[in-house]
Amino acid sequence: EIQFTGTDSGVGTTNGPSFMLDDIDFDPAVTNEAPTFDNGDSTTITVNEDSSGNDITSVLAVTDSDGGDTLTCSSETSTGGGSGGSTGGFTDSQSAGTSVTPSGLTYTPGSDISGTTAETFDVQVSDGTDTDTITVNVDVQDAPEVSSIDRASPTSQDTNANSVTYDVTFSESVSDVDTSDFTTTVTSGSPSPSISSVGDAGDADGSSYTVDVSVANSGDGTFRLDLSDDDTIDNANNVPLGGDGTSSAGDGSYISGESYTIDNTVPTLSGASKVDDTTIRATITDGVDVDES
Secondary structure (H helix, E strand, O other), X not given: OOOOOOOOOOOOOOOOOOOOOOOOXXXXXXXXXXXXXXXXXEEEEEEEOOOOOEEOHHHXXXXXXXXXXXEEEEEOOOOOOOEOOOOOOOEEEEEOOOOEOOOOOEEEOOOOOOEEXXXXXXXXXXXXXXXXXXXXXXXXXXXXXEEEEEEEEOOOXXXXXXXXXXXXXXXXXXEOOOHHHEEEEEEEEOOOOEEEEXXXXXOOOOOEXXXXXXXXXXXXXXXXXXXXXXXXXXXXXXXXXXXXXXXXXXXXXXXXXXXXXXXXXXXXXXXXXXXXXXXXXXXXXXXXXXXXX
């Protein structure tokens, strides 16, 4: 309420006093409008295991009706070891307005972690006077892994078969598994295995595959089947084997499978000697002595 007071000038008044008001200034208090995140106190982002550089600007939109303000966003290092930027935090400044988003902000989860709300971090916005804070929950989608590579046919390690079959088992259902994902590694001798086919093992959840390896006309020796990750194998959420990337934590390669030993050498008799009147000892080329009565 504004009250005016004065004295009667006595000039030309018929209905009461008149007033002369000179140099009256009105200086109402200016109230700062605080910036607020459009998504409220918390929001959630979903990223792949071992991914990097995930754009998070869309969930950090801020509204501030004070158009002349400069908004500054900053983050804290996440609880799970992830990074809100290349150094574990970020700072970005933008002019105030409606649904203003910081520019170029990315998020990288911690190595080899996964799960719902696997990480959280806070982002604060300030206009120089007031602040607002939002908690960002990070859901990290689990990556499939190779569980085992085992001999399937034959199950014994030593063989002279022309082909062998491996069972490859993954931690969950995966797709896009083919011959290009596998290699053979010779660990001794001179076998010459070659991958001939890959097929679904027929399990209910699609997590097992068979790999046929030809060893026809092969030399003797030992080899194993390996899987080389090139990020083409993925699960139903399109998360690649081992996580994003083919090196470090994202490498889903597997080199710990079972081996086959190929023995195509036919034993030959290299000598014989009489042990007694009823027994002859024969020696074959692999150094084994056989007593025959």
